[in-house]
Amino acid sequence: MMKKFYIETFGCQMNAHDSEKVIGTLLARGYEQTETPAEADLLLYNTCSIRDKAEQKVFHRLDQFKREHKGKTFGVLGCVAQQEGEKIFDRAPHVDLVCGSASYNKLPEMLIQLESGAKRVTGLSLDTDETFETPLTRRDNPYRAFLTIIEGCDKSCAYCVVPFTRGPERSRTSDSVLRESFELSSMGYTEIMLLGQNVNSYRDPSPAGLDFAALLRAVGQVPGIRRVRFTTSHPRDFQKDIIDAIGENESLCNHVHLPVQSGSSEVLARMLRQYTRDEYMRRIDWMKNAKRDIAITTDIIVGFPGETDKDFEATLRLLDEVQFESMFSFKYSKRPNTPALQYEDHLPEEEKQRRLLILQEKQRQIQIRRNAAYVGQVHEVLVETFNSATQQWVGKTSQHKPLNFTHVSQGPEAALQGTYLPVRVTRAGPNSLVGESLQ
Numbered sequence: 001m002m003k004k005f006y007i008e009t010f011g012c013q014m015n016a017h018d019s020e021k022v023i024g025t026l027l028a029r030g031y032e033q034t035e036t037p038a039e040a041d042l043l044l045y046n047t048c049s050i051r052d053k054a055e056q057k058v059f060h061r062l063d064q065f066k067r068e069h070k071g072k073t074f075g076v077l078g079c080v081a082q083q084e085g086e087k088i089f090d091r092a093p094h095v096d097l098v099c100g101s102a103s104y105n106k107l108p109e110m111l112i113q114l115e116s117g118a119k120r121v122t123g124l125s126l127d128t129d130e131t132f133e134t135p136l137t138r139r140d141n142p143y144r145a146f147l148t149i150i151e152g153c154d155k156s157c158a159y160c161v162v163p164f165t166r167g168p169e170r171s172r173t174s175d176s177v178l179r180e181s182f183e184l185s186s187m188g189y190t191e192i193m194l195l196g197q198n199v200n201s202y203r204d205p206s207p208a209g210l211d212f213a214a215l216l217r218a219v220g221q222v223p224g225i226r227r228v229r230f231t232t233s234h235p236r237d238f239q240k241d242i243i244d245a246i247g248e249n250e251s252l253c254n255h256v257h258l259p260v261q262s263g264s265s266e267v268l269a270r271m272l273r274q275y276t277r278d279e280y281m282r283r284i285d286w287m288k289n290a291k292r293d294i295a296i297t298t299d300i301i302v303g304f305p306g307e308t309d310k311d312f313e314a315t316l317r318l319l320d321e322v323q324f325e326s327m328f329s330f331k332y333s334k335r336p337n338t339p340a341l342q343y344e345d346h347l348p349e350e351e352k353q354r355r356l357l358i359l360q361e362k363q364r365q366i367q368i369r370r371n372a373a374y375v376g377q378v379h380e381v382l383v384e385t386f387n388s389a390t391q392q393w394v395g396k397t398s399q400h401k402p403l404n405f406t407h408v409s410q411g412p413e414a415a416l417q418g419t420y421l422p423v424r425v426t427r428a429g430p431n432s433l434v435g436e437s438l439q
């Protein structure tokens with residue numbers, strides 16, 4: 001019987017956390033996790049299909065697995081598994097398991113099948129109202145815990161695979177979220193990251209009926225939890241009471257990631273984002289007028305089909321107006337099954353690339369200016385690691401800014417990991433701050 005497994009994970013934090021749950025499930029069945037594929041009998045690959053040539057990369061890696069690890073058991077999990085389904089068996093006949101995230105709660109049964117030698121085991125149904133909850137999660141980080149509150153997505157943005165790969169929206173009960181939060185606190189975690197493709201669409205299915213802001217407040221009051229973060233938010237359902245909750249409770253981190261995707265209302269309409277530029281800007285105003293200094297970050301797609309120079313300039317102007325703390329930016333890429341595939345006026349690759357570079361340079365200048373303003377301020381940092389190359393401790397502020405700092409106890413033996421320290425910012429770059437600890 002196979003007993004050792006190796007897992008490789010790509011994609012978003014939801015995917016990383018899914019892997020933590022999958023690992024926990026396997027360990028509970030007596031499996032042992034290995035660092036390299038060579039030592040393992042079962043090789044799992046948790047995949048992402050959000051952009052580019054994700055499928056090709058997966059098949060390439062699967063070929064490599066086959067060549068180097070003949071005769072072992074192979075499983076493809078996650079978004080490419082869901083998207084490509086049984087086609088994976090045709091292109092990569094050595095694969096034994098194909099399972100999307102909506103079927104992970106059936107993993108124990110699927111493992112039994114694999115162990116008894118079954119081939120072509122699948123978990124591909126999206127027709128579910130269940131979430132993947134397990135007490136067995138094996139978490140990677142000892143201080144910061146991911147916690148899923150809502151799975152799937154009902155939004156159907158024209159460019160996005162997620163509704164096809166993660167299925168319909170399903171929220172967990174508030175009881176179950178709070179129970180897990182208390183458990184995490186008692187295990188020593190001090191930071192919780194609430195996860196969902198669309199966290200602010202959260203709707204408690206139990207009679208308590210909490211909405212997202214109420215759930216956020218409740219998690220923020222769990223004793224021992226010093227920081228609560230959440231990602232990702234969709235602007236359409238982003239209500240002001242979320243900002244009020246952050247204003248009133250220091251343990252709710254003053255950072256909001258609110259992907260705008262484009263600064264042009266015309267492009268937003270074709271993206272089926274369900275908000276206009278003005279509606280987005282109203283949410284920005286709420287945050288700018290909040291009691292606490294909220295860091296706002298975003299995602300932007302350039303070169304969406306039909307994006308004109310004027311549309312693109314509207315996005316550049318939006319950056320000027322909002323002054324985001326940081327930004328993830330992407331060239332539009334065609335994804336299977338999505339409505340935007342059928343759109344006309346796809347832009348040439350070079351034009352998308354040109355726009356991406358202009359956008360990124362603008363944001364870089366904004367970050368240089370914004371970060372310079374932090375010099376002299378004192379921020380509380382949750383310490384993550386010691387970087388021996390720079391001889392600095394590495395941590396994050398409540399606003400999720402990387403702050404690298406020196407401390408009287410230099411060297412990893414000081415074991416500052418997991419502690420919270422006040423740090424004075426002494427220098428700033430475009431992507432991070434440098435400082436010295438006051439304690």
Ligand code: 5AD
Nearest residue numbers: 159160259299300301330331332333
């Ligand atoms: N092309 C480019 N970027 C995309 N994103 C999602 N789908 C696509 C696509 N087809 C980006 C969005 C989203 C982030 C996670 O990935 O900006 O917010």
Ligand code: SF4
Nearest residue numbers: 011012048049050079
């Ligand atoms: Fe990738 Fe999206 Fe799937 Fe996350 S949900 S793994 S980003 S495709």
